[in-house]
Structures are given as structure tokens and as C-alpha cells.
Amino acid sequence: MPVNDKAVLVTGASRGLGRALFRELARAGARVVGVARDRAAIEAVAGELSAQGFSAHGLAADVGAQGDIYPIAGAAAALVGPIDVLVHNASSLGPTPLPLLLDTACEDFARVLQVNLLGPFRLSKIIVGNMLLRGQGLVLHVSSDAATSAYPRWGAYGVSKAALDHLARIWAAELADSGVRFLSIDPGEMDTAMHAAALPEADPASLARPEQVAARIVRFLQTEPAASGQRFEAAQLEAS
Amino acid sequence: MRPARAPRAVRSSGRLLHIDAALERIQDRRPSELPELLDTGDLLVLNDAATLPASLRGTVAASAGSAEIELRLLAREPDGSWRAVAFGAGDWTTPTEHRPAPPRLAEGAQLTLGELRARVEAVSALSPRLWRVRFEQEGARFWSALYHSGRPVQYSYLSRALELWDVQTLYGAQPWAVEAPSAGYPLDAELLLALRRRGVVLAGITHAAGLSATGDGALDAALPLEERTLVPESTVVAIAQARAAGRRIVAVGTSVVRALEGRALAGGGELSAGESSTSLLLGPGYRRKVVDGLLTGMHDPSESHYALLQAFAPRSLLERAQAQAEAWGYLGHEFGDACLIAGAPAVLSP
Numbered sequence: 001m002p003v004n005d006k007a008v009l010v011t012g013a014s015r016g017l018g019r020a021l022f023r024e025l026a027r028a029g030a031r032v033v034g035v036a037r038d039r040a041a042i043e044a045v046a047g048e049l050s051a052q053g054f055s056a057h058g059l060a061a062d063v064g065a066q067g068d069i070y071p072i073a074g075a076a077a078a079l080v081g082p083i084d085v086l087v088h089n090a091s092s093l094g095p096t097p098l099p100l101l102l103d104t105a106c107e108d109f110a111r112v113l114q115v116n117l118l119g120p121f122r123l124s125k126i127i128v129g130n131m132l133l134r135g136q137g138l139v140l141h142v143s144s145d146a147a148t149s150a151y152p153r154w155g156a157y158g159v160s161k162a163a164l165d166h167l168a169r170i171w172a173a174e175l176a177d178s179g180v181r182f183l184s185i186d187p188g189e190m191d192t193a194m195h196a197a198a199l200p201e202a203d204p205a206s207l208a209r210p211e212q213v214a215a216r217i218v219r220f221l222q223t224e225p226a227a228s229g230q231r232f233e234a235a236q237l238e239a240s
Numbered sequence: 241m242r243p244a245r246a247p248r249a250v251r252s253s254g255r256l257l258h259i260d261a262a263l264e265r266i267q268d269r270r271p272s273e274l275p276e277l278l279d280t281g282d283l284l285v286l287n288d289a290a291t292l293p294a295s296l297r298g299t300v301a302a303s304a305g306s307a308e309i310e311l312r313l314l315a316r317e318p319d320g321s322w323r324a325v326a327f328g329a330g331d332w333t334t335p336t337e338h339r340p341a342p343p344r345l346a347e348g349a350q351l352t353l354g355e356l357r358a359r360v361e362a363v364s365a366l367s368p369r370l371w372r373v374r375f376e377q378e379g380a381r382f383w384s385a386l387y388h389s390g391r392p393v394q395y396s397y398l399s400r401a402l403e404l405w406d407v408q409t410l411y412g413a414q415p416w417a418v419e420a421p422s423a424g425y426p427l428d429a430e431l432l433l434a435l436r437r438r439g440v441v442l443a444g445i446t447h448a449a450g451l452s453a454t455g456d457g458a459l460d461a462a463l464p465l466e467e468r469t470l471v472p473e474s475t476v477v478a479i480a481q482a483r484a485a486g487r488r489i490v491a492v493g494t495s496v497v498r499a500l501e502g503r504a505l506a507g508g509g510e511l512s513a514g515e516s517s518t519s520l521l522l523g524p525g526y527r528r529k530v531v532d533g534l535l536t537g538m539h540d541p542s543e544s545h546y547a548l549l550q551a552f553a554p555r556s557l558l559e560r561a562q563a564q565a566e567a568w569g570y571l572g573h574e575f576g577d578a579c580l581i582a583g584a585p586a587v588l589s590p
Contacts, residue, residue: 033380046380057380070404071387074290074415078383082288082413130288130413132432133444134474174429178436 001138002222004029007080009072011063011123012090014041016192017142020214021087022046026054028218031080033057035072035090055080063090063123064115073126082134083127085221088120088164089142091157096197098153109156116160121167128171128180135179138221141168143184143231154198165231172229181228187213188235208235241538241565241572245399247406248575251428255570255577257538259561261553261584266561268568271426271578272434274535280439281487283478284535287421287495288444290412293390293404294419297331298353300360302343309342311353311373312393313418314450315468321361321374323465325454335396336455344368354389356382367459393419393451397573416448416468422574423493423536441482443475447499452544463544466519469499473513479530489586490533494545497522500530524550528586535580538565538572552583 008025012018013034022034026049036042039060046058057079061068076083092115094108124139131137146154147161168182175182189195191207213234220226220237248254251271258267258277269277278284294313299306308329315323328340351358357376364370377385392402409424410432432442448468454460479489479500491497502518504511509529522528524547534552539545541562549558561579570577 043380059380059384061384071384074292074387074404075380075383077290077413078415079380126408127413129410129429130444132429133286133288133411133442178433 001225003085003218006030006084007076007082008032008085008087009035009076009080009083009123009127010087010089011035011072011119013058014038014045016194017187017190017210017214018087018089019045020210021089021217022056023049024211024214024218025085026056028222030085031055033059033076033079035059035061035063035076037062062115063119064092064111066122069119069122069126073123082130084131084137086124086127086137086139087142088123088140090119091116091142091160091194093194093198094156098157098198100153101155104155112156112160113163116157117163117167120164124171128175131180132175132178137180139168139171139180139182140221141165141182141184143186145186145188145233147184147186168231169229176228181226183226183228184231185217186231186233187217188233241540241562241570241576243397243573244571244575244577245397246575247402248425251410252426252431254426255568256426257561257565257568257570257577257579259553259557259579259581261557261582264557266557266564269580271431274431274580275434275438275440277580277582278435278438278440278490279487281441281482281485283441283443283482283487283489284435284492285443285445285475285479285489285496285500285531286409286411286424286427286492287417287447287449287499288409288411288413289417289421289446289448289495290409290415291392291404291407291417291420292415293387293392295332295391295393296353296356296386296389297391298351298356300343300345300352301350302345304343307343309351310339311351311358311371312451312454313390314370314465315418315448316416317372320378321372324371324373325451325456325459326369326371327455332394332398332401333396336453339455341369341456345371355385356389366462367454367456369454369456370459395453395573398575411444414446416446417495419449419452420574421447421449421493421495423496423578425575426578427492441478443478444472445475445496445499446470447495449493449495464498464519464521466517467495467498468515468517469503470515471499471503471511471513476511476513479511488532488582489530490535490580491531492535494534494536494548497528497531497534497548497551501526501528504529521547522551523547524555526551528552528583530586531583532585533580533582535578537574538570538576538579540572549581552581
């Protein structure tokens, strides 16, 4: 599916993989709205892309806040039209250093689920109905290997990502043959602020660059008509 | 008819009055029975406009100090300004006709509406309550501030303040409507997928449904004002295919009827894709060119929509249906029960 001239919404778009996807999609000709909590940061990314002649808008909002969901969906559709591609990239690790489950406050666990699971569900609920009417659309869930491996200390995050993977599969089952597809992608370990917060001792040189991973994901979306409900690992996609 | 006073927890849980104009038959049905009331190949055309938080409360700097106002957005102009109706102090709990007028303003007056700042560019000759305003914020900042400052437009017969999610259809996208295209409220995913399985085709248009009442006599008499419509190519094709196969075109909501008939009329009877404005009013004897049937809410004879219904069924049948629905306990207004009118087929040639 070519993304040229498609209306795209990317959450968590001011840093790391989200920012790289924001840039890569805009450069590929999509009309992109990037969302992040930090207004200055998201407006800076959007401003840089706009200055280069790309169609990009930065929206300050918190995917984990119920009251921000309609503002995100409404503003995005007003700015770029009905959304064709929704990328659920925003996520929260919870407190760092990552605590053991027995040391995790229930409130922190709930907050991680708000951002990583309920927020994407709420946003999809608003946006997917119109995709169903138009018989086309793609929802991409950004996952993690913590969704499939039970790493100690990654409790809240890992549970949220496992649930997010399953959410994509159930969406896909319910809306099979509707023209609306749901995919999950595990981007692998990347040199991002989130990775440094989780594993400060890791050597950045051993990690993938988010720009490379984003390029690979966008190329994959543009060339592979992947069946709805599937989960992919970025490292196993064809190198771009 | 008694109004429904709050949104439904389950979209499709209301009732559906089925009026068959050809058979002059009136039946008490359920929205979940829609698939059996339509045929394979019939086309359901939906207004996919999302509903804006179009009610903004704030203050205006007037000669005697600052005054409280409520601004209800009507429509966005191509130049980025907005037409809006202003009220004095108060909110939806007071019937619109009892709301005080806003202060008399000179052009250039400054408004503060939540996070939004605006300037009154013009006061209409039609009514001193009808203003053209320009917001200071633009782009993402404007839309973000609007969503955080505005509330849904609502009227005094409701029992509670509405949230934005109360006034959306399942399938809305671009926020063009200032009042919800509420005929689509009963359509939940269960029902849309059942319609698909039945072979009913779904297509969308986007129509900027405006305000239904302002409480100002001169202004109310002029409603609905011109409204913006976008008809996509895919919908034009779907309509042509349904027609070629001898199937029915059923509009979901009076806004879809206005949009399709208005655009066909402007095209000399031919429907084409594109964006335009329509001020078409349909009434008794109107020769429909596109739409054969209508799924809508329950409309009282006092409402302007009632005249439009008479383009689908004679007044005598509508009055009988109204009395029957009252006796069956149907509820009116936007969260009320639904009505499917199968009219005589539209006539293509003008």
C-alpha cells in the first residue's frame, strides 16, 4: 500500500522510533499528524518537516488521558482528512529503574496500561469505524519482544504489549474481509531514550538506529500486502 | 411526541418505525431488523461528518465591561473564518427562545472562549446574533484548543450535559457537523456488519450539518443555511451501480438527502463527485433525483425536517404514522427512535 498522499496519525512522535516514523512517512509523501505530550518537541519535529515542504502537523496530547482522545482524533481528521493509517507507537515503561512486580505500585501498573493499551483501544474505536465505512485502512500496533518473552522487571510494560498484540489479532478477527487491516510490529532493540532508561548499561553501538528501523517498516508497509492480524519483527523484514 | 432525554447506552436498542409509502403500511420494528427491510444490492448512504464541540462559552469585551456569551459555531468558511450564532449569558439548560441576546457589538470586538481568542469580523444583517468570527490560533493549535474548550451543542429537553462521545456516529471522521448527523446513531458495528452480510452496500458523503434552532425568529426562519457537502467519487460510482441494478438508494439522515439531491440539482440532474454548498429545501411534491428511501429520526410536524419527509410520503400517511408511533410510545429528538421511509423510486430525469 503506497503511503503517498495517505492521511497518517502517529502517536509518540516526538522521540525515538515515533519521530523516525513521523519523518519517514512524511518524506514518503503522506500527510502526517504526529502526537506527543511535549508541545515544544512535537511542534519542532512537525516544523522541521513542514519547512522541508512535507505535510506534517504536530499535536500536543497524552494518549493515556481519556479527555485527550477525541481532541486527537478530531484535530487529526480536520488537519489531514479521514485517517488511512493509524500507528500506535506511544508507550510508557512506567517507573525506572524497572521494578520487580512485587515492588510495582498498582497505580503505576494501571498508568502503563492506560498509555500502552487503553489509549490505543480508545483511539482505534474512534478512527476504525470510518475505515470500516470506506472499506480501507491500516492500524499498526508497535509491539516489543517483551510481549512474547517474560523478562523479569518488564512486568507492566510486557503485559501491556502482550495485550496490545492480542488486541490487534481480535480486531483483525472481528473485521476480517472488511478492508481494514491490523498489524503488530516488534521493532527490536533500538538506541532510544526509552531503551537507555530501561537498560542504562547497554552499549548504544550494539543497538539499531530508530531511523533505520523506521525506514524498514515504511518500506514494508509500502510493498508487502500483509494479511490482517499478523505480527512481524522488524529485524526479519527485508533490509531497506 | 415525548423527547428522549439522554443518549442510549446501546446504539441499536431503540425502535424503528417502518413506513412503506407504496403499500401505505406502518410497522413497529427494531433497528436490528434493518437488514431484512433492505435488499441485497441496496445502497445505504451515510453522512460521515464527525460532530464538533461547537458550543463555546466565554466573554466579550463590551462598552460596559466584559459580558458573558455562548458562541455556537455554524460553519467554517473557505477563508478560515467561522459563521457563528451568539447567545447572552446562560447555557443549554435554558430553552434557546428564552436565552438573552448577546450584547450589541461593533466589528472588531474581541472574544475569549476558553483557550481560544477570536475577533468578530462582521455582524450579519439577517440577525444581530449571527456573527462572522476569526480565531487567533491556526492549524493544530486551533483544533486542539477548540476540542479542549468546546462542548457539544445541545438543547434544554435533555437531562444531562453531553460529552463529545455522546454525539458521534460510529463512522464519523472529519469534524464538519455542529449538530450530530443523528439518524446514524442506531447503527452499531453489529448492525453495519449484518447489513454487509445481507449484501447491502455502504457509502459515505460528508455534510456539514448545521444548527437546528437558535431561538431568534428571523434566523430560525432562514434555517438551514447553506451547508457544505463533499461527495466522493466512490459514492457516485456506488449510486450509479445500485441504480443500474434496479436497487434502492437509502439516505441515512435528512442531511444526506439535502447533500445528494442538492448536488444532483446543481448538476442538472446528474450527480458528480466533489465539494459544494447546498441550500436546497425539499418539501411536498419535490421530484427526488437520487434518493429512494430515508432512515431518519422521529420528526414532529413542527420541525423543518417534516417538510422534507413529504418528499417521500404523503402528509396523510405521515400523520397516521405519527399518531401510531405516539400510541406505541416512540420517543422523539436526536436520541429518540428511528424511522425508515421507503418512498416511491426517485426519478432520474428532471
